[in-house]
Every structure is written in C-alpha cells, then in structure tokens.
Amino acid sequence: MLFSELYSTYYNAVARILRSAAERPVDKKELQRLILENAFGESLLTIEPALSEGRWQLLLPGGSSVLEKAPEMPLTTLQKQWVNAISLDKRMRLFTDEPVLYPDVPPLFTEDMITVTDRYSDGDDYEDEAYRKRFRLILSAIRKEQLLRITTENRRGRLVKRVILPLSLEYSEKDDKFRLIASGKPDGGTYNLSRLKSCSLYNGEYWKEDMKTHTVKMRKVTFELYDERNALERSLLHFAHFEKEVERLDEKKYLVTISYDRDDETEMVIRLLSFGPMVRVTGPDRFTELIRERLRNQKELFG
Amino acid sequence: MAYSETVKNFNRIRDDMRQFYVYGFKSRDEYTKKSGRSYDDERRRLESWLGDYVQFRQTPEKKTVFLSIDSRITHHNPLYKAWKTKSFTEGDITLHFLLMDILAEGTFSLSEIADRVDEMLSEFTEPKTFDESTIRKKLKEYEKEGIVLAEKRGKTMYYSRPPMEELPSRDVLDFFSETAPCGVIGSFLLDKTEEGDDLFGFKHHYITSALDSEILCALFPAMSEKRMVTLKLVNRMEKDLKPEEVVPLQVMISVQNGRQHLMAYVPRLDRIRSYRVDYIVSVKTGDVCERYDELLNTFRSMQSHIWGVSTQGQTGSRMEHVEFTVRYRDNEQFIHERLEREKRCGTVERLDGNTSRFSADVYDVREMFTWIRTFLCRITEIRFSNEELEQAFREDLERMYRMYEIE
Numbered sequence: 001m002l003f004s005e006l007y008s009t010y011y012n013a014v015a016r017i018l019r020s021a022a023e024r025p026v027d028k029k030e031l032q033r034l035i036l037e038n039a040f041g042e043s044l045l046t047i048e049p050a051l052s053e054g055r056w057q058l059l060l061p062g063g064s065s066v067l068e069k070a071p072e073m074p075l076t077t078l079q080k081q082w083v084n085a086i087s088l089d090k091r092m093r094l095f096t097d098e099p100v101l102y103p104d105v106p107p108l109f110t111e112d113m114i115t116v117t118d119r120y121s122d123g124d125d126y127e128d129e130a131y132r133k134r135f136r137l138i139l140s141a142i143r144k145e146q147l148l149r150i151t152t153e154n155r156r157g158r159l160v161k162r163v164i165l166p167l168s169l170e171y172s173e174k175d176d177k178f179r180l181i182a183s184g185k186p187d188g189g190t191y192n193l194s195r196l197k198s199c200s201l202y203n204g205e206y207w208k209e210d211m212k213t214h215t216v217k218m219r220k221v222t223f224e225l226y227d228e229r230n231a232l233e234r235s236l237l238h239f240a241h242f243e244k245e246v247e248r249l250d251e252k253k254y255l256v257t258i259s260y261d262r263d264d265e266t267e268m269v270i271r272l273l274s275f276g277p278m279v280r281v282t283g284p285d286r287f288t289e290l291i292r293e294r295l296r297n298q299k300e301l302f303g
Numbered sequence: 304m305a306y307s308e309t310v311k312n313f314n315r316i317r318d319d320m321r322q323f324y325v326y327g328f329k330s331r332d333e334y335t336k337k338s339g340r341s342y343d344d345e346r347r348r349l350e351s352w353l354g355d356y357v358q359f360r361q362t363p364e365k366k367t368v369f370l371s372i373d374s375r376i377t378h379h380n381p382l383y384k385a386w387k388t389k390s391f392t393e394g395d396i397t398l399h400f401l402l403m404d405i406l407a408e409g410t411f412s413l414s415e416i417a418d419r420v421d422e423m424l425s426e427f428t429e430p431k432t433f434d435e436s437t438i439r440k441k442l443k444e445y446e447k448e449g450i451v452l453a454e455k456r457g458k459t460m461y462y463s464r465p466p467m468e469e470l471p472s473r474d475v476l477d478f479f480s481e482t483a484p485c486g487v488i489g490s491f492l493l494d495k496t497e498e499g500d501d502l503f504g505f506k507h508h509y510i511t512s513a514l515d516s517e518i519l520c521a522l523f524p525a526m527s528e529k530r531m532v533t534l535k536l537v538n539r540m541e542k543d544l545k546p547e548e549v550v551p552l553q554v555m556i557s558v559q560n561g562r563q564h565l566m567a568y569v570p571r572l573d574r575i576r577s578y579r580v581d582y583i584v585s586v587k588t589g590d591v592c593e594r595y596d597e598l599l600n601t602f603r604s605m606q607s608h609i610w611g612v613s614t615q616g617q618t619g620s621r622m623e624h625v626e627f628t629v630r631y632r633d634n635e636q637f638i639h640e641r642l643e644r645e646k647r648c649g650t651v652e653r654l655d656g657n658t659s660r661f662s663a664d665v666y667d668v669r670e671m672f673t674w675i676r677t678f679l680c681r682i683t684e685i686r687f688s689n690e691e692l693e694q695a696f697r698e699d700l701e702r703m704y705r706m707y708e709i710e
Contacts, residue, residue: 002517003313005391006448007491009384010309011399018400040384041351042308050393057397057427066423067404074465075492077449078520082488083471086479095478100471105449109484109523109554117611118559122644139474142502170375173482173558174507181504230539236325238560241374241508245360246326247367259373274673277702292707294680298700299709301630301683 006076013038013047015071018058022070025063028052081108090126094135116173123176124194134199135169138180141201142166148182149202152191163202164189165211181214188214217262223272223281225254231278238271255282269294306344308351309390314584317514319345320385321581324370325511352384374508378501380481382513383490397424398433398441406451406464413439413460473499481505484523484554485516509561514581519554521586522565526551529595533587534565534578543584547571550592552602554580555612564612568598575602577612605666607648610674613667624688625671626662629681633657638681645674658683668692672699 005011016038020026026034028048035047050056058066075083084107086092087099125131141148147165154160164182170190171178178193188211225235232254236246243259260268269290272279281288310316346368350357353370360367372381398420405411405419417435424430442462445451452463470476473496480489481503525532532551536544549567552575556563563580575598592598605614608622631638639659642651649663665671668687675685675696687693703709 001448002485002487002520003386003389004448005389005395006399006450007387007494008309008389008391009387010391011396012387012494014396014400040308040388041354042347043351046308054427054429055393057424057431058400060426066426067400069404069407071400071403072407072467073403073495074450075468075470079488079492080449080468082483082485083492086471086475086483086489089479089483091478091482092475095472095475099475100469102468106527108488108520110527113523113526114484114554114556115606116556116558117609118557118645118647120644121646122640139502143500168502168504170504170506171478171482172506173509179506233325233539234560237509237511237562240325240511240561241372243371243373245371246369247360261375270677273679274676276672276676276699277706280706288707292709295703295707295709297680298682299704301681302700 002078006073009039010043010047013043014051014056014058015073017047017051018065018067019070021059021063021065022067026059027063031059031063075102077105078108080105085109094126094132095139119173120175124178131194134193134196135178137199137201138166138169138193142168145208147202147206147208148199150180150191150199151197152195153197159197162189163204163206164191165208167213169193183211183213185210185212187212190214218259219262219265219287220257220259220284221268221272221281221287222255222257222283223279224249225256225275226278226280227252227254228278231275235275235279238275265290306347307390308348309388310348311390313386313389313517316345316348316385316388320349320370320382321511321514323349323368324372324382326369348388352388353381356381372510374510375504375506378477378481378504379490379493380486380510380513382510383480383487385514386487386490386516387494394431394433394437395441397431398438402438402441402445402451403464406462410454410461410463413442413462416442416462470495474502477501478503481508484556485519487513487516507558509558511561512556512563512580515563515583518580518583518586519563521588522551522554525586525588526554528588529591531589531592532567533589534567534583535585535587536578536582537584538582546587547578548589549578550595550598552599557611566602566612566614568602575605575614577614608665610647610663610665610667611670613670615666622664622666623668623692624662624664625668625675625686626660627675627678627685628654628658628660628683629678630658630683631681638678669695672696 013035017026017031017034020030020034031048031051032044035044039047051059060066080102083100084102084105087101088107088111092099138148147163149161149163151159151161162184164184166180166182168181169178170181180191180193182188182191225232239258245257247255249255272281273291273294281291356370356372358369358371401420401423405416413435417433417438420433420438442451442453446453450465452465454461470492476489476493476496480486480493483489522532531548534547534549536547538544547569549569551565551567553566554563555566555577564577565580566575566577568575629638639653642659642661646661648665649661652660654660668689669692687696
C-alpha cells in the first residue's frame with residue numbers, strides 16, 4: 001500500500017530520534033531540533049509531547065531509547081518492485097553497469113506498459129559508451145567539486161576549450177537530454193552533454209573563486225485566459241511547472257502571470273501561441289509584439 | 304474532530320493539493336464543496352507540509368492561498384510530502400518500532416514476541432499492553448508489506464525479519480524519483496539514506512502526477528497479470544460516475560502537460576478509449592482477461608494513428624488526414640529538424656531547402672491543433688480532410704488576428 005504510515009514523515013522522524021537515542025540520551029533541546037529538522041512545520045506540537053509523555057512508548061523518561069538497537073526497517077515489497085522497474089530503464093546504465101536488483105519480486109512496471117506520447121525523438125544516446133563515461137565523470141566531478149576541461153563547438157562550428165566547475169546536471173523529460181550547468185571564467189554556462197566533444201579532469205592551476213555562475217535572468221509575461229474548451233485547466237496544467245500567479249477576473253476570464261528564464265523566451269512565445277484565441281498576452285509590450293509579429297507573418301502567408 | 308497534521312484518507316487531500324497547485328486562485332469561498340472549517344484545516348496542513356511554497360495574495364475582497372513552485376529550482380517534488388502524512392494510532396507507532404527491534408534478533412513465535420514487548424515496555428510507569436491478537440494482526444499486515452517473514456513450524460507460526468538489503472545509490476534515487484512513474488517510492492527510499500547533495504535539476508518537470516501514484520500502483524500489477532479492473536471515476540465537475548469495468552492496456556504519459564491517461568478496452572462500448580488517471584478515484588482488480596493479448600495487439604496497431612490519447616474524433620469519421628507546409632530561411636534549418644523530432648506518428652518531407660511538409664492520418668485531428676499553432680508565422684498551406692475542422696482552425700486564427708489587431 002502506497003499511502004502507509006510505514007513511509008510517513010512521522011515514522012521517519014521518530015526513527016531519526018531513536019537512532020540518536022541509541023548513541024546517547026536525547027534531551028528536550030535535542031529532541032526539538034531533530035523534530036524540526038526531520039518533520040513538518042507543526043510536527044513539534046504532536047511528536048514532542050507524544051514521546052515525552054509516553055503516549056508513544058519509545059523514549060524512556062531519561063531520553064534513552066527503549067529499543068536494543070538503532071531502528072531499521074527492511075525494504076517493502078513495493079519499494080523492491082519499484083527498484084526492479086527502474087533497473088530496466090535505459091537511463092540506468094548512465095549510473096551503473098550493475099544495477100541493484102531484488103530477484104524475489106517482479107518489477108512494478110515494465111517499459112512496454114508505458115508510452116510517452118510527446119517526447120522529442122532526438123534525445124541523448126544513452127547506449128553510447130563515450131556518453132556514459134562522460135556522464136559518470138561529470139557526476140563524480142560535481143560531487144568532488146573537481147574542475148573539468150571541456151571542448152564544445154561554438155555557433156560557427158569552431159572548437160572551443162574551456163575550464164569549468166560543474167555544478168549540476170539538468171534533465172529535460174520533454175527533450176530527453178541532459179545539460180551540464182557549470183560555473184566558469186569569465187562566465188558560467190549550460191552545455192548539452194551530447195554536444196561535448198571532449199571532457200576530462202583538469203589538474204592545472206585555476207582559481208575556483210574567480211569562476212562565475214551563469215545567472216538565470218527571469219522575465220515575466222502576463223496573459224488573459226478565456227476558459228473555453230477547458231482551456232483553464234489545460235493551460236494551467238501546461239504551465240504548472242513555472243512560478244505563477246492566477247487571478248479570476250470574471251466567470252470565464254483569468255489573468256495569469258508566469259516567470260520564465262529569458263533564455264527560453266522563444267519557447268514561451270510558441271507555447272502561448274499554441275493556445276490560440278484562448279490566450280491573449282497583455283504584457284509586457286515587447287512580448288506582445290513578439291506574438292503580433294508571428295501573427296502578422298502568418299497572415300501574409302495565408303493572404 | 305481536532306486538527307491533525309496527518310490524514311487518514313489520501314483521496315481527501317489528492318484533489319485539494321492539485322487545486323492549490325494547478326489553479327492557485329481559489330479563495331475560501333470558492334471551495335464550495337467543503338465546509339469553512341475543513342478548508343481551514345486543509346490550508347493549515349498545506350502550510351505545515353509545504354511552508355516554503357505556500358504564498359498568499361490579499362485583495363480587498365478576499366485572501367487567496369496558492370502553491371508556487373518553480374520545478375527547475377526545486378530538486379525534489381514537494382508534493383511527495385503528501386504521501387508521507389498517513390495517520391496512525393499511538394499503538395501502531397509503538398508496536399512498529401518494538402517489532403522491528405525484536406525481529407532483528409532472530410525468529411520468534413507470537414507469544415515470545417508478546418512477552419518481549421511487555422518486557423521492553425515495563426520500564427515505563429504506565430506501560431501499554433498489547434494483546435496477542437493485536438500483535439498478530441500487525442505482523443500479518445507487515446507480512447503483506449514484505450517487511451516480516453512468517454513460517455509455520457508444526458502448529459506454531461514463527462516470525463522473522465527479512466535481511467536488510469543494499470539500496471541503489473543516492474544519485475540513482477535522486478534521478479529516478481523525479482523521472483520514473485510512481486517516483487514517490489524513490490522518495491521513500493531516499494528517506495532511508497543520509498542527506499546528500501542534490502546533483503540533478505529538472506526542466507519541463509510536471510509534478511502533479513505524483514498525486515496519482517496509488518492509481519498507477521494498482522494498474523501496473525493488473526496489467527502485468529492481464530486482469531480486468533473496475534474503475535471508480537469522477538468527471539470534470541467532480542461528480543461520481545458509475546463504476547466502469549475495463550481491460551487496462553497502456554499508460555500514456557505526456558511530458559508536455561503532465562497528464563497521464565489509461566488506455567483501456569471497455570466491454571460495454573466494445574472499444575478502446577482513454578481515461579484520465581487523475582479522474583480515477585480507485586481501482587479494483589478483477590479476473591484475468593482471456594483476450595488480453597488480442598486486445599493489446601489491437602491497441603498497438605492503433606497507436607500509429609493516435610496523436611495524443613484520443614481514439615475517436617468528434618466528427619465521427621474513422622480517420623482524419625491533415626497536412627501542412629512550412630517555409631523557413633536558410634539559417635532556420637532547425638525548423639525542419641523540429642518537425643522531424645516532434646512528428647510522432649506523422650511524416651515529414653523536405654520539399655526544397657526552405658520548405659517542408661508534415662502529414663498525418665489520425666483518429667482525432669483536433670488533438671493536433673495546439674501543436675500546429677506552434678508553427679504559426681511559417682505555415683504556407685494547410686489542409687484537413689475534414690472541412691469542418693479546417694474551418695474551425697482558420698476561425699481560431701481569425702480570432703487571434705482580431706485579438707492582437709493584426710490588419
């Protein structure tokens with residue numbers, strides 16, 4: 001069962017408390033700290049009195065654990081089934097050639113049960129040995145904060161070498177691609193993993209302090225949304241992953257403001273256009289003009 | 304009933320979480336289906352679970368609470384927290400930790416376990432007592448979950464704990480908990496690991512499907528065992544519909560709007576159709592379907608004409624044809640590449656260095672409208688086999704011209 005107290009934040013928080021108590025008695029202050037760090041905003045009001053008043057009989061009055069050992073729970077069948085399912089995913093080999101498997105249970109799902117309807121077809125090639133090697137090198141370099149020397153191709157097709165400090169890997173489910181987010185000199189950047197020509201550890205001297213992170217410049221767009229053909233739900237789901245504000249103007253009209261990365265502006269323009277007459281961009285003027293320009297061109301083509 | 308941070312029934316919060324997150328404009332008065340107190344409790348829970356993401360907007364007329372989450376900045380799906388809020392009794396939690404501790408030592412009979420429980424609790428001034436039947440019930444429940452092993456020796460049942468097994472690496476769990484179906488289970492596993500750095504970020508990341516994980520968890524085993532299921536459904540107006548017996552064939556996931564659908568054969572209609580997973584309230588597994596492979600093959604053969612999830616157009620015709628031509632400049636070859644990578648079941652032809660044509664035969668062309676509109680400003684020609692649809696497409700375009708005052 002998925003919705004079970006076995007996986008609950010309360011059980012996990014209490015397990016953390018009992019792990020600490022297995023080492024040394026937990027005083028009131030420590031107890032409060034552990035609850036605040038491991039549970040929800042108001043959990044202190046429940047967990048602390050329940051343990052100290054002995055309603056949950058796990059912590060003795062002196063703060064030591066009633067258990068013999070630090071608490072442990074074996075994996076549930078559901079957890080093992082899920083791990084077996086992801087071990088079949090083609091992306092698993094990016095991480096390891098020998099994924100963890102539990103032979104006593106079947107996978108929760110297999111690839112042939114699922115169709116992703118709208119993923120782009122030119123995703124990264126995870127079968128490519130060189131790609132996998134690069135992926136693992138980058139992941140390890142991020143964790144160890146190691147510098148990398150990478151070669152990329154610029155817009156004119158010329159090879160450019162750079163020393164970067166890798167910060168994270170960004171994955172897009174729509175593109176099925178990984179991008180490397182890195183800081184560098186004079187500026188940080190985002191690099192498609194599949195477009196890296198080479199990537200190796202850099203052992204030369206380089207001042208990490210001089211490296212700058214690429215700052216994401218956020219912009220806002222505001223549009224009116226007309227709730228016809230279920231457009232309200234469709235568009236709000238479509239834009240759900242952005243930071244946004246929605247205001248109801250009347251029965252059928254809403255005002256939506258979305259924050260987006262300036263680098264993704266073209267994508268935002270076509271995404272808003274795709275909603276047709278159900279969406280009307282109201283500002284800023286510069287953005288509205290981008291929409292108008294496309295419509296003007298379209299009108300000319302259709303005559 | 305007094306307020307509690309935990310909840311008994313997930314369906315009670317499933318829809319509200321979605322509404323707070325997806326809509327984000329509803330005020331207290333607009334949650335008409337609930338009493339004021341119930342709304343206040345749910346808002347309080349939401350603030351407690353997801354404090355960092357809850358925002359308010361105050362206007363003279365009303366106060367609106369909403370969830371604002373930029374999934375590119377957030378490394379872990381915050382909605383998973385909702386799955387970690389199941390309520391329990393004082394006895395449940397006490398017994399849980401005691402049983403796991405006792406069974407770590409070896410194999411015991413029920414009475415030995417009961418004695419050990421009493422012994423451990425004897426250090427409290429007012430020790431709780433658990434009778435054997437309560438302990439037996441809990442052990443049975445845990446056996447079903449896979450965290451307790453039971454073995455009958457003669458007339459006595461003996462209980463033990465399965466060995467602690469190796470977990471996938473934190474990187475694996477970090478990544479797949481956000482990208483694989485039912486990723487919340489990965490999040491449960493992450494809770495068993497020590498905190499670590501988050502190395503992954505996610506773009507175009509839809510998180511609402513997390514709320515439907517239990518439905519998928521019920522559908523997948525039924526599909527692998529080729530069984531029928533009975534779906535309890537609600538419609539868009541959240542009204543209960545009659546339960547529907549279906550043969551589940553495929554889960555369709557959109558990575559461009561986050562929706563999940565179940566494709567299923569419906570004996571009552573004798574056809575394959577889609578069901579939105581967020582409209583499924585519960586799944587009851589039924590008998591094995593003898594025709595499962597045949598139905599799955601039928602679905603597979605239909606897939607080359609399904610653009611999204613629809614298997615039937617609104618006009619009633621069996622199949623609809625659409626084709627359109629786009630023109631681009633010499634330095635805009637990426638437009639042809641876009642068509643190629645986004646064409647799904649369609650076909651793309653390059654007519655010359657600056658012109659490409661897309662065509663497709665699908666059950667429901669209307670599903671393609673939004674995608675076709677992403678090429679506006681480049682479409683030189685468009686043709687639908689269904690004149691009514693072509694007119695609808697062109698009327699929408701005219702409305703857009705008027706909206707933006709394009710002369």
